[in-house]
Amino acid sequence: MTRPEVAPPFPSAEMERILRAWDRAIDAGLMEDGAETKYHFTPDGKVLSVAAGRSGQVLANGERLTPSAAERLRREMPLLARTVTFYENNQLAGRGLGGGPQDGLMSLLPPRAPDPMPPLDASALVDAQTATAELVRQGKVSEPVGAMVIPAPQGGVLLAVGGRDGELYVNGHALTQQWADALRAKVPHLASDIDRLQVMRAEWLDCPPQDRTLALADGCTDANCHTPH
Known part of the structure; x- marks a missing residue:
């Protein structure tokens, strides 16, 4: 029954x-x-x-x-x-x-499995890592620990790190509007991820500058995100 x-x-x-x-x-x-x-x-x-x-x-x-x-x-x-x-x-x-x-x-739905991980563009990752290493050399980023690495399905990658000065750097540059637009042109499939990072940067800049080295490690819950943390 x-x-x-x-x-x-x-x-x-x-x-x-x-x-x-x-x-x-x-x-x-x-x-x-x-x-x-x-x-x-x-x-x-x-x-x-x-x-x-x-x-x-x-x-x-x-x-x-x-x-x-x-x-x-x-x-x-x-x-x-x-x-x-x-x-x-x-x-x-x-x-x-x-x-x-x-x-x-809301109905009790089973959790959805993450989308298949796109292949990581090794060449694009090396370029992003090299640009980030230059930020480390300049003292803007302590180390690329806690980085958020997001691959694009059609090639390309975003490597985001938090800076010592409270800035958010992506692929070696501060995520200004101009750089965000340039990234959207390079990796259009990651436009929504760039939007999310821009909102995060705006929230950071609303607060007094502080070392954001591990901020992305604490904030990333994306199951399709490669991270070294």
């Missing part, structure tokens, strides 16, 4: 915590009182709530959806990791909450 499915208990305590976080966001001026707020639940009692902030940025559970906040939310609620990434990508594209899943209980 098949037992009827029983709805999981409503996460009352977690909802109370998130509602208080939204009150603080309103008091801090991050969002308008009464702004549209969406709630996504999982059977294990996790809650992801999103809203549009005053300046158009996406807020999640009462805080700005920065790269570090998104990584933390994916660790804390793995069943909602894809949803977090959806809103993170929406923010990069300026779409806010548009096209988001409906409010309510």
